[in-house]
Amino acid sequence: MSLVIRQIAIDGFRKFRTPFAIDDLTEGLNIVIEPNETGKSTLLEALRAAFFVRHTTRNQLAQSFAPYGEAVGPEIKVTFDVDGAPWSLTKRFLRSPSLEITGPQGRAQGDDAEARLNVLLGSVRDTSRGGDVSTYGALGLLWVGQTEALAVSGPGQIVRDTIASTLEAEVGSIMGGDAYRRVRQRIDAQYELYWSPSGQKRGRQNEARERSDAAEAAAREANERLAALERSFSELDAARGRLKIVQREIADETDAQARKDLVGSLEVARAAAQILSTRKAEREAAASKLKGLEDLQSRHAAAAISSDNATTALTTAQAKRTELREALSTAKGKAATAREELEAARSERQDARAALAAGEQALRLNRRQAATAAARRRHDELLKLEQLHRDATALAATAIPAKTIETLEANDRTVSQAQAIVDAGATRLALSGTTDGITIDGEPMAAGERTITRATHIVLGGAQLIVSPPAAAASAEETLAAALRKRRATLEELQLDDLAAARSRNEAARDAAAELRTLAARIEAATPADDTLPIAAGPEALKLFVADLESEASDSDSTLPDVTGLAAALDAADTKLARAEGTQDSAIAALRRVEEEDAPLALTEAGAVSDLANAANLLQEIEARPEWPSLDADLASARETAAEAAVRLENAKRDASAHDVAAINRKIDVIDARVRMAAETRIRLETEIARLEGTIESEGGLGLADRAAAAQEEVEAANAALQRVTEEADSLKLLRDTLESARNETAAKFVGPVAKRAKRYIAKLLPDCELTFSEDLALASVTRTGVDESCANLSRGTQEQLAVLTRIAFADLLLEQGKPVSLILDDPLVYSDDGRLDTMIEILTEAATRMQIILLTCRDRAFRHVPGKRIILGPTA
Template sequence: MSLLIRRIALENFRKFRAPHEIAGLTQGLNIVIEPNETGKSTLLEAVRAALFLKHSSTTKLIRSFQPLGDNVGPQVALDFDVAGAPWSLTKRFIKSASVELSGPTGRQQGEAAEQALQALLGFEAGQQGAGFDKTLHGALGMLWVAQTDGLLVEAPSSNLRDLIGATLEGEAGALVGGAAFERIRARIDTQYSAYFTGRAGTPTQRLAAAQKRAIAAAETVAEAERREELLEAAFADLDAARRQLATLRRELENDPDATERTDVLARLETARGAAQQLATRKAENAAATSRLDGLEDLSTRHGAALERQASAQARQATTREQLAELTEGLKTARTHAETTRSALATTLASRDAARTAVTEARALESAMRRRAQIAAAHERLAQVTELEAKRAPLDAALKQAVPAQVLEDLAAAEREVVRHLTLLEADGTRVELVGAQGVTRDGAPLEPGEWTLTRETRIGLPGGGELVLRPSQALAGAQAALDGAQARHSALLAQWQVATLAEAQARAEAAREATRALETLAARILAAAPADRDLNLAAGAQTLRAFIAEHPLEVGEAQAPALPPARSLKELEADQDRADAAFTRAEAQARQAEDDAREAEKARVPLAIDEASAASDLARIGDELTLLAAHPDFADLAATLTAARETAAAASVALQQAEINAQAFDQTALTRRLETFAARRRTAEERQNELKAQIAGLEAKVESDGGKGLAEHAAAAREENEAARAALVRIEEEAEILKLLRATMAEAQAETARSITGPVANRAARHVGRILPGAEPAFGDDLSLSSIRRAGVDEACEQLSKGTQEQLAMLTRLAFADMLLEEGHPVSLILDDPLVYSDDVRLDAMTDLIVEASERMQVILLTCRERAFRHIEATRIKI
């Protein structure tokens, strides 16, 4: 049994403030392709609100349906078929909240209509919060997929699982879940709850109490045994401490380190004398070495200065010869640079004159082009004015529009008048006058014939008598109701200045046609007034009109004057190109001449610097030689240097002998040895004091704990521990038996659940194989898709890519829809912006599956991606 939605009408529902109708929905595939922000998602929310939300509710979700800033009543109307039978639903929220459901069983309003709707479509009533609760919406809650919900691979709701389970009962065999099974399981659960808590299996009540008793008894035994062991350890520690104290006292009275300490002190004095002699020899060696280094440095510096002096003299002579050659070349380069600069000035003047002529010619041509564009703008304004003149009759037709609610009220009033007339015709008294003359009715002559008596009537008889006819009170009330209905009908016709309902409907249809015509006219006006970047003109009729007002066009101004006949723009541009080329050549020649002059100057600069540097070096070297000759040791440097070398050698030999003497004694090691003797005695004295304090504390503890009967307490604790452990073993055996029994029943129920999920997986596998060849879907006990098996490996759904999750969510919905359709449940598919993460190949495969599904049920696809679905054959719906 398929659910077929044929018409959706909205008013005061979010962005749809004015009455708006989407009609023409058919069996099969219906595609609504519109850009973002046009109301596709709002359309789906309106359908869900009309079917699943109570008209009397005022939740936050329902208040969000009101247009922003308006305090009005959102209204939705639906025409739909269920199992081929037509139904009509109108629901209004918040302001004058109401609901009316009409169908084969008649018309119902209020709560009766809500209950009938729930029974018809198989969903539950419930309090909706900030969003739609899909778990209450039955099959349609899963199959009508809002934006982003298509990404979720989720389990069906509990009531939907019941429907699917009933569908598969014949395939899976009898379900474990009968009354006897439930009574047994309830009794086992009651006993199980005395030992464990719910699904977590945490010990509670009897088992927890037994465990606490065993733990407490074990802790008591451990504490008693610990205290007993501590007392025995105190006796042992006291005896050991007394023995250690006696040993320390003997060591302190007979010091074993006294003889060695005296020997170490004597050796330390000898080591200090050797160290003093070593320091003296180091000072003498350092003085001799410093004297030798100074004399050798003086000799080395004098020889190096003589070598630098000879090198500087040779470099100065070479540099002077090269400078004389470069001076003549520099004069020639400067003369050539002056000549090229003069030629460059001449070509610059020619180039400027050519550019001025071209600029003037281009300005004249631009003025001509702008005048032509302004003339074209004047023509477009004429077209816009002609189009705007056609708005008046359309606006007049739009003002004559009769609202849809008024049409419904008129139709209802007519139906009410007809109903009351029919009742009066059926229940009224028929009166007939045959052959009499001179008879009157309520003062007017009465002709022979038949009429229906519905109110008190006075019949005037010949001769002055009068016959009064009075109908029943119920018939009089029916006549009053008819009068009231006719009065309301007439008032509505008079209010909207129409003679009949057909005239009102014609005016409404004319208004709709005028609306469509105005939209077309607005598009044509916008096309006739496009943006013009050259004129800095934005799109729109008002902008165009303001521009024309600022730029009036004189008669004949559209024709721009021609260029001067002497020279055309192309000839002037050719002159400019030739002048630019001549200037470029002259500029390059002048630049090259300048570069040659600079290169000549640059080549001369390093030589001049080298010549000056050589002269400076010679002067500095002469000063250095004079300074070295003034040194007191320079006069007899060779003999003084030989004597210094002999003195340094003798000092080095004496230093080596002193180091040998000093190495025979390690002063640091001797000092460390003395410190070790002192630390050893200090430690022994500190340990003696610690042992005295420890012995005093142990004696006090032994005296205190010795009389508390620790052994008796330990024995009693051991007896209680044995009893508690025995009780715990017995209760744990009872608990494990109940756990095993409960698990066995759960396994039996799970096995049956798996026999249910098998057919679901088989149905889904046919679809999954189309996009994931060789993949096998696996469903959980709650009929949710849990994993995909590929190449022998199970992959959890949440680990798959977003695109694959979206595709699997769609495929499982198709599988469930087919099962529900087979059992005669009302099913349809609404998809809001589906398959946003699919690649091109899978998108084509999924599109084919959707098209195939539309052959079995109605599918409404809301999307903004025209390119992805333009090739599909379907009913195209515009919002």
């Protein structure tokens, strides 16, 4: 049974914002070749939505059906045949969702229509958010979207069950049939009470485990409370014993007497420490007085030495400065002379530079005058050339368009043709001899020939002759007159005499146009850039310069200055200035050297004078002090006093070390801490004894021993129940695994027929190739020349080709079962080379004789030669 889609109509579905339809799809091969972004993939999505997506759903997939930015209800209409019977469906999403299906059994709507579609197509209800193709049945496998065939994958469970039903008779097994499923469902129902789908414990096992854990926790708590009560009795006896020991320690007077003795020793130690402090102060006072006297003595000695040194340095510096005074005077004179010569050289150089600048300015002025005269000449020439250019432009503008010339020529032809017609149908009269007394239409008739195109009256003496030409001559004459008027009007509009004048004017205009290019080149050559003035290139720059140019007096006849001589004079002045600068630099250097020798001597002299004055002042100040006259005697007395103070300090240190205040205080603190800890321990033990007595009183009457025994019995019962439930769960799991193993063994029997059917296609593509299918009927590997290759390791192109071929094989199996089958491939074989592409097209063409195939592709060159029905997407797509 084959499925043939006849018509698809879409309105408001993604990019199809306006109504769009495809008609006349055939039963065989249908090819849609259109560029990218024309809606090919959208057509496949619309078909999937029409057949498999619930009309009432508002999931993410359904929301994507509406065109971006529009709040409309996408609508799809499909007409199709199933086993030759016509069907049609109309489905609308989001806004006023609806579904109506019409078939051999009549019409159905809403959920009833959805159920009828699922039965017809072998699909199940899709509850996913993004669309699950495995729920679409056979068409989910055979309607292949973009990139969905780039990896070899197995069919879904629905297709596998259908194929298994098809092959049961062939493989001679019913494992996997209805009986198996009923047994398996009962076992799975029991299995789910004990195990999760991933094999984790749950349900009854967890309940039994929780009961066992709760019983063990209760027993543990009861035992712990019973043990705690027993520990309370032991701890109470121990606390009472420790309390008696602490009370004896508190009653002992030994620590109190020891502390009293230490307090007495503390007073003696404090007195010794006070004496030590006094001796330290006396020692420091004696040392300070001795140091002051010694410092005064050393300062006086240092001042005397400084005075002697300063006197010696001053004498030496004054002698050396006297020797340098004459050399310094000579150097200053030379520097003054060099400065005067330098000023004269600078003045001379400035005059030479001014003269050179004036000469160069005169030369530049002369050059500018010459350039200005040349610019005037070019300007005059430019004006002439521009006048010629304007004349040529005006003449070129008189050119008559080619269409107008054609019109004139057509008018001449029309006049000629009309004249010929008039001449052919007119009457000709020839008059010779004496013409006196002969008139024609009331006017004298001259000798010669005359053409008559209308009725004419001729008077010959007393007789009258009426000449009537044929009737056609009158119309011919009117035609000729109209043509003459038209030609005359056209010529007058162009101000021309005839066609020859028009052609002559065009020739003149053509020559003028050619002359324009020559004049433009001449104008460009006559207006070059001039850096002297300066003037940019181009006629506008030249005219602007001449327009702004004022009349300049021409000094072309005046004598130009000798710039070369002036430059030579400037060079000589530069040389003289350089020499003067060198002489001055030398004099300044000599003066600087003498000054450098004199400067340190002057500093030394000034420093010696300052040091001598400071030393004299310091000696005078020290000798004026009141202690200076008796300094030696006071210094000896201070040394004796300092020695005696040091001896007394050592004696005080020895006495103080024998009575250490800090050590005595530490001993007292130890005794106080021991007494305090004994009191705290007594209070803590009293509190602990009271707590234990209260615990024993409260816990002793609760029957903890009976509770512990009852909890232990519950633990044993819970463990027995857990063991029983575990054995049941393990038995169910073993039974389920055994059934699954048997099913897998049976399922392996189906692989052979599937591989046999797929091989006849794949052999055309990969000769001498053996196929290996997995238990879920997915192509797992291929074997070529003894080498086994996993499909996942094959190239993308080979994987795509194998995926398409296995789908064709599955389609054949489903056709044998009588399932509705059609094949839709969106952008197939994108990675195929030319040879394999031709082979795949042959296989698809052959398969199209058994089922409808729709190819959606953008590759015109690859599929343009393929025979089949061509479908064109309209401009609205």
